[in-house]
Amino acid sequence: MRAAVLTKFGAPLEVLDVPTPEAGGGEVLVEVLATCVLPYAAEIFGGERNYPLVPPVVPGMGGVCRVVGAGPDATRLRPGDLVWCDATVRSRDDALTPDITLQGWSSRGEGGARLARHLHDGSFAESMRVPTENVFPLPASAGDDPARWAALAVYGVPYGGLLAGGLEAGETLLVSGSTGNFGSSAVAAALAMGAGRVIAPGRNRAVLDLLADRFGPRVRTVELSGDEAADGAAMSAAAGGPIDLVLDLLPPSAPSSATRAAAMTVREYGRVVLMGGVGMLGGDDLALPYPWIMRNSVTVRGQWLYPRAANVGLLRIAASGALDLDAERVRTFRLDDVNDAVAYAAAHGGPFDRTVLTPRADAVRAATAR
Structure with a gap:
């Protein structure tokens, strides 16, 4: 088979002929139809x-696939099934605190690194092997436009944060980082889940207007100034009432003061979920005031990724149309053009911009030519 391989950090991906993987017990072999290229992929491949x-590695964060073969522990999957493959792999020998790796992308700790050595390669390939429990049936309609459904790789992250925060229908949510790729997806996912109102702060006026135009009065935008006190007051005023939940998805380049200003708008007994990258490149820590957290009975929690069952919920709201994938702006690339895809994704990381690699397009084209 053919795959895009990261041979070393800082070098372009190389499209090479590599052995087709063989699925073992508890695994499924799939053909990759469409996989999302995240906007920060270039920063990962460049080493930033x-x-x-660990190069050489086939990167890629799951995607829309078709089953080739499944092991005996798969009682419902059949060859030819259209499926969603989740890249979040968990160890099976600790149900309470499983080690986690993002297949073909990242890992957490030594346990996660061990998982990554076993399931080393991701979805920038014509085929891949994945754990059986990471494969979820898709509705037949997804086969009409698998590239559009590949956007679920982005939606899964904020959806996991909304579940962690216990978002309930009718509640008011503030999305810190709402103008980014993940943040704007959080706005859409929250509304699909029944949020009564979403506060969307940011500095990009054009993106804020886009969010307001797309979602209407349930979204209230706030243009940030960079002054922590003033921005906090503006976000609180925009809510027009208590803010039940704050979800932070700001990138590593953002200052901790922006996260703090958003977090401290939450009501008494409110919840704050941290999912962004603030502090990963250095800078000040978050430093939320102890007395404020304690006296207001505020819950602050971190959330990396999402539980396995979140895939089912996300697929349901997408299949129902509550989460409207038709509004995604999708640009597809063949496997041979993977480096163009990475560059395009970096330049088009705005709300609802999706860059998608279609690895099987080349194979289908070659078969048709014969």
């Missing part, structure tokens, strides 16, 4: 983000 990938 210092992700624990």
Whole structure:
């Protein structure tokens, strides 16, 4: 098969002929139809983000696939099934605190690194092997436009944060980092889940207007000034009432003061979920005031990724149309053009911009030519 391989950090990906993987017990072999290229992929492949990938490696964060073969522990999957493959792999020998790796992307700790050595390669390839429990049936309609459904790789992250925060229908949510790729997806996912109002702060006026135009009065935008006190007051005023939940998705380049200003708008007994990258490149720590957290009974929690069952919920709201994938702006690239895809994704990381690699397009084209 053919795959895009990161041979070393700082070098372009190389499209090479590599052995087709063989699925073992508890695994499924799939053909990759469409996989999302995240906007920060270039920073990972260039070594700027210092992700624990070990070249040579086939990168890629799951995607829309078709089953080739499944092991005996798969009782419902059949060859030819259209499926969603989740890249979040968990160890099976600790149900309470499983080690985690993002197949073909990242890992956490030594246990995660061990998982990454076993499931080393991701979805920038014509085929890949994945754990059986990471494969989820898709509705037949997804086969009409698998590239559009590949956007679920982005939606899964904020959806996991909204679940962690216990978002309930009718509640008011503030999304810190709402103008980014993940943050704007959080706005859409929250509304699909029934949020009564979403506060969307940011500095990019054009993106704020886009969010307001797309979602209407349930979204209230706030243009930030960079003054922590003033911005906090503006976000609180925009809510027009208590803010039940704050979800932070700001990138590593953002200052901790922006996260703090958003977090401290939450009501008494409110919840704050931290999912962004603030502090990963250095800078000041978050430093939320102890008395404020304690006396207001505020819950602050971190959330990396999402539980396995979140895939089912996300697929349901997408299949129902509550999460409207038709509004995604999708640009597809063939496997041979993977480096163009990485560059395009870096330049088009705004709300609802999706860059998608279609590895099987080349194979289908070659078969048709014969």
